[in-house]
Amino acid sequence: MESFVEVFYKKNYGDRKIIRIKNRLASVGLKNIKEIIPSTIYKISGDYSAAQIKKIAQNLLTDPVLETNQIGLSKPKDFYKVEVWIRDSSTDVVGESVKYAVAALGESLPLGVRVGNSFAIKGSFTKPQLEAAVKKTFVNEVVNKFTIEGF
Amino acid sequence: MERKLKDFTSLSASALCALQGNCGWSLCEAEMLAAQKYFKTIGRAPTQAEMETVAQTWSEHCKHKTFNDPISFQNGNKKELIKEGLFKSTVYKATKKLNKKWCLSVFKDNAGVIEFGKDKKWALAFKAETHNHPCAVEPYGGAETGVGGVVRDILGVGLGAKPVVNTDIFCFAPPNYSKKLPPAALHPKRIINGVIDGVRDYGNRLGIPTAAGAVWYDDDFALNPLVFVGTIGIMPTWAVHKKVYPGDLVVAIGGRTGRDGLHGATFSSAVIEDASEVSAVQIGHAINEKKVLDAMMKLQAKKLYRAVTDCGAGGFSSAIGELGSECGVNIDLKKAILKESKIQPWEIWVSESQERMILCVPPKNLKAVEKILKAEDCEYAVLGKFTKTNKLEVYFGKDKIVDLDNYFLHGGVPKIVRRAIWQTPKLKASKLNLPAKKYGELLQKCLANLNACSREAIIRQYDHEVQGGTVVKPLQGIKHDGPGDASVIWPVSATGNQKDFNGFAVSHGINPEIGKSDPYQMALNCCDEAVRNLLCVGADINKTAFLDNFCWGSPENPKLMGALVLTAKGCYDGALAYGAPFISGKDSFYNQSKDAAGKDLPVPSTILISATAPVYDVRRAITMDLKEAGNDLYIVGLTKDELGRSTAAQILGIKDTFVPVVDAKSALAAYKKIYGAMQKGLIKTAHDLSQGGLAGALAEMAFSGGLGAEINLNALPCKGKLSDGQKLFSESASRIILEASPKDAAAISKALKGSVFVKIGKVSEGKKLVVKYGKKEIIAQDINKLKKSWQSTAVM
Numbered sequence: 001m002e003s004f005v006e007v008f009y010k011k012n013y014g015d016r017k018i019i020r021i022k023n024r025l026a027s028v029g030l031k032n033i034k035e036i037i038p039s040t041i042y043k044i045s046g047d048y049s050a051a052q053i054k055k056i057a058q059n060l061l062t063d064p065v066l067e068t069n070q071i072g073l074s075k076p077k078d079f080y081k082v083e084v085w086i087r088d089s090s091t092d093v094v095g096e097s098v099k100y101a102v103a104a105l106g107e108s109l110p111l112g113v114r115v116g117n118s119f120a121i122k123g124s125f126t127k128p129q130l131e132a133a134v135k136k137t138f139v140n141e142v143v144n145k146f147t148i149e150g151f
Numbered sequence: 152m153e154r155k156l157k158d159f160t161s162l163s164a165s166a167l168c169a170l171q172g173n174c175g176w177s178l179c180e181a182e183m184l185a186a187q188k189y190f191k192t193i194g195r196a197p198t199q200a201e202m203e204t205v206a207q208t209w210s211e212h213c214k215h216k217t218f219n220d221p222i223s224f225q226n227g228n229k230k231e232l233i234k235e236g237l238f239k240s241t242v243y244k245a246t247k248k249l250n251k252k253w254c255l256s257v258f259k260d261n262a263g264v265i266e267f268g269k270d271k272k273w274a275l276a277f278k279a280e281t282h283n284h285p286c287a288v289e290p291y292g293g294a295e296t297g298v299g300g301v302v303r304d305i306l307g308v309g310l311g312a313k314p315v316v317n318t319d320i321f322c323f324a325p326p327n328y329s330k331k332l333p334p335a336a337l338h339p340k341r342i343i344n345g346v347i348d349g350v351r352d353y354g355n356r357l358g359i360p361t362a363a364g365a366v367w368y369d370d371d372f373a374l375n376p377l378v379f380v381g382t383i384g385i386m387p388t389w390a391v392h393k394k395v396y397p398g399d400l401v402v403a404i405g406g407r408t409g410r411d412g413l414h415g416a417t418f419s420s421a422v423i424e425d426a427s428e429v430s431a432v433q434i435g436h437a438i439n440e441k442k443v444l445d446a447m448m449k450l451q452a453k454k455l456y457r458a459v460t461d462c463g464a465g466g467f468s469s470a471i472g473e474l475g476s477e478c479g480v481n482i483d484l485k486k487a488i489l490k491e492s493k494i495q496p497w498e499i500w501v502s503e504s505q506e507r508m509i510l511c512v513p514p515k516n517l518k519a520v521e522k523i524l525k526a527e528d529c530e531y532a533v534l535g536k537f538t539k540t541n542k543l544e545v546y547f548g549k550d551k552i553v554d555l556d557n558y559f560l561h562g563g564v565p566k567i568v569r570r571a572i573w574q575t576p577k578l579k580a581s582k583l584n585l586p587a588k589k590y591g592e593l594l595q596k597c598l599a600n601l602n603a604c605s606r607e608a609i610i611r612q613y614d615h616e617v618q619g620g621t622v623v624k625p626l627q628g629i630k631h632d633g634p635g636d637a638s639v640i641w642p643v644s645a646t647g648n649q650k651d652f653n654g655f656a657v658s659h660g661i662n663p664e665i666g667k668s669d670p671y672q673m674a675l676n677c678c679d680e681a682v683r684n685l686l687c688v689g690a691d692i693n694k695t696a697f698l699d700n701f702c703w704g705s706p707e708n709p710k711l712m713g714a715l716v717l718t719a720k721g722c723y724d725g726a727l728a729y730g731a732p733f734i735s736g737k738d739s740f741y742n743q744s745k746d747a748a749g750k751d752l753p754v755p756s757t758i759l760i761s762a763t764a765p766v767y768d769v770r771r772a773i774t775m776d777l778k779e780a781g782n783d784l785y786i787v788g789l790t791k792d793e794l795g796r797s798t799a800a801q802i803l804g805i806k807d808t809f810v811p812v813v814d815a816k817s818a819l820a821a822y823k824k825i826y827g828a829m830q831k832g833l834i835k836t837a838h839d840l841s842q843g844g845l846a847g848a849l850a851e852m853a854f855s856g857g858l859g860a861e862i863n864l865n866a867l868p869c870k871g872k873l874s875d876g877q878k879l880f881s882e883s884a885s886r887i888i889l890e891a892s893p894k895d896a897a898a899i900s901k902a903l904k905g906s907v908f909v910k911i912g913k914v915s916e917g918k919k920l921v922v923k924y925g926k927k928e929i930i931a932q933d934i935n936k937l938k939k940s941w942q943s944t945a946v947m
Contacts, residue, residue, distance in 0.1 A: 027340075086434070089411070090292075090433075090434055091433070091436065091490065091504075092434075093434055093435070093436045093438075136338070140289055140341075140345075142288050143289050143292060143434065
């Protein structure tokens with residue numbers, strides 16, 4: 001069974017990350033960006049109850065001062081959502097560390113954990129334009145796979 | 152493929168070549184035929200694991216064939232046959248000839264090892280590696296695993312050294328590169344950012360300071376960046392040598408084995424094409440390596456193993472094969488700890504999964520070893536034992552998948568005579584006569600040039616303070632942002648002795664631009680620059696040790712081979728002239744790709760000389776920033792008409808003029824005198840003249856110290872009659888600016904007597920760099936403005 005936990009910055013705490021994403025996309029020609037909501041997605045494979053996933057999300061994956069989380073994946077309205085993952089054939093180093101941290105938290109060892117970088121983005125551009133910009137900045141298809149959803 | 156291997160001994164030469172091409176073994180026809188001959192002799196076909204083992208062991212990466220094979224060299228009309236190969240006739244020959252007693256282990260282990268400190272208690276191990284091909288394909292992962300690999304080299308030298316400093320030297324195309332790229336290529340800006348992020352994330356997490364480096368920019372690095380990563384470690388002298396004993400256990404520790412990193416060694420021995428294998432790219436796991444590092448240090452201190460090596464290119468096949476090359480080894484891959492279950496036995500054997508080391512453990516020590524590994528949360532597996540059979544025997548459960556004789560595996564690679572050609576380009580005298588007002592402008596442009604400007608944006612990303620021993624830091628001066636010549640490290644974290652102030656300096660010399668005109672002088676200039684940089688921080692250059700890293704295009708190209716021969720000869724002469732043995736080195740070939748028009752684009756032929764020398768009291772190390780108004784400024788060394796390939800020449804479009812020619816004998820004599828003056832406490836500041844020449848060096852010293860300087864070129868020691876522009880911007884080698892107190896003028900004159908030197912001016916209170924010739928003012932620039940120019944260029 002797979003569970004998803006999405007971790008977001010609280011308001012006003014993720015500004016630097018937002019600026020960085022914006023600048024990188026702008027550097028390859030994607031202008032007119034109105035809003036960006038960055039997040040980190042954890043895909044946890046294993047037999048866990050909703051309460052256990054909530055505990056893992058709260059006690060391990062989220063910094064309570066800076067961050068907030070939701071169980072399952074967000075789908076913000078009027079946004080494109082970009083998800084960038086390390087290909088399954090490559091080792092996900094952060095995922096590996098999280099896997100053993102879950103066990104250290106007292107839960108059973110997950111079958112696997114993969115970590116994805118994600119951002120929701122709104123602006124005056126088309127999906128192909130966004131896709132082209134993402135490919136030139138956040139994705140190296142040698143090691144990454146990615147999806148763009150929305151609209 | 153199994154069917155083709157069954158027919159292996161009867162395949163034609165062309166079928167053998169087709170087979171190796173399909174399998175990605177990067178072996179040539181002669182090598183395939185040699186393998187076929189061996190299997191014919193033993194009367195059977197090879198298994199896939201055996202051919203993979205041969206391909207890894209005979210790869211350019213592991214066997215350094217270009218440096219070991221004979222070369223037929225034609226330099227103009229002069230012909231020469233280098234029978235012994237370049238390695239034995241140049242870098243190794245110089246080390247052998249110099250025969251320095253303080254060299255403890257050279258060219259036979261994972262790193263070079265020299266004495267360190269007093270009482271012969273400690274040794275220093277130094278290794279610099281390249282990770283070019285992986286960084287071209289996946290810059291972040293490539294750089295990470297480059298750092299991880301070279302750190303493991305230090306953990307795997309002798310019985311293991313504690314890493315105390317990392318170095319990073321990069322060659323990139325400019326971040327604003329605008330030429331068309333082929334479809335599969337990443338833009339240089341992405342490569343630059345990815346590489347820097349990778350070095351940062353891996354090095355910082357390991358708790359090793361990254362404190363010495365350089366960056367060189369040239370359009371021709373667009374498709375193939377060069378990423379040199381180095382590590383210095385400290386070890387007790389009793390741990391310098393290793394020995395494998397038959398009966399000892401083969402213990403693999405650290406990371407698990409997966410399908411990542413397959414064919415890394417053969418990948419780095421081939422030209423990168425669009426379809427470069429995904430599995431050749433790996434992602435590093437710094438936390439796993441830290442566990443290995445911590446466990447290794449405890450195991451070493453208790454002397455629980457008798458030999459160790461890291462799993463680098465070729466993975467188990469290379470590491471276990473090398474350790475067992477003088478006795479024999481028998482292992483069972485079923486015992487390996489795996490990342491995934493679907494992996495084939497031959498894949499386990501050649502996988503280059505990261506963060507793995509192989510220990511040679513006496514059976515009686517196994518329990519104690521296990522206890523420490525468990526305490527450090529470091530996974531391990533006992534794979535087998537070393538034998539007396541002189542054979543490499545590998546099983547997967549009951550199936551024997553490799554059964555090869557050591558004589559064939561390690562001595563069976565055929566020698567091929569390589570062809571090298573060089574035609575020296577015609578160079579001419581330069582002309583640089585600008586109106587006086589224009590020199591200030593040119594100075595600003597030189598300082599802002601990508602190959603001269605501030606690297607602070609990169610350096611600040613690295614933790615260069617961790618371990619608390621970085622005495623002279625990469626950024627120097629009153630605001631800690633000036634360009635240091637070298638770093639000085641006090642390895643107290645390894646020795647644990649806070650009353651012992653012995654340290655060492657680490658520096659580099661790199662200038663592929665000079666190599667475009669004169670590869671021989673490129674090597675000599677790099678040797679000279681590395682020594683000069685060590686001297687400028689107060690290191691004892693009488694005990695300099697060099698490392699070489701050659702990065703070239705295809706060795707099948709005779710012109711590139713010609714440049715390689717001349718560079719290696721330059722290294723030989725440089726080592727002898729400076730009395731500095733090469734203690735370790737590495738080569739990387741096939742750094743070339745097809746550009747957007749389908750034409751081969753090799754990297755500029757590049758030699759990196761890394762150097763280290765002792766600093767006997769780190770408290771007396773010297774930096775490059777001006778210290779006090781009123782002090783005298785001296786220049787040591789001769790300025791010549793050598794604007795060729797200089798920063799100013801590139802800005803002004805001056806082409807085909809004389810490049811710097813090194814007079815190493817005079818240089819070393821002067822350096823020794825300067826070192827003597829430093830020992831007497833006469834020198835307050837020292838800075839070498841490199842990019843931007845005299846004007847560039849003066850500006851850097853002034854704005855780093857927050858002080859001005861008044862210079863007069865009247866008495867500048869020159870060869871022949873030079874224009875003001877040539878005096879200011881020529882990049883002649885072997886020149887250093889020194890700052891000293893006026894009260895020591897007589898002592899300075901006495902100390903430097905016999906070398907070419909002159910007082911050229913004074914440090915001033917004002918914030919201006921003023922350069923005059925007689926009464927004529929040539930440059931009058933605000934130092935803050937100069938600093939702004941130097942800091943304004945985006946390097947990433």
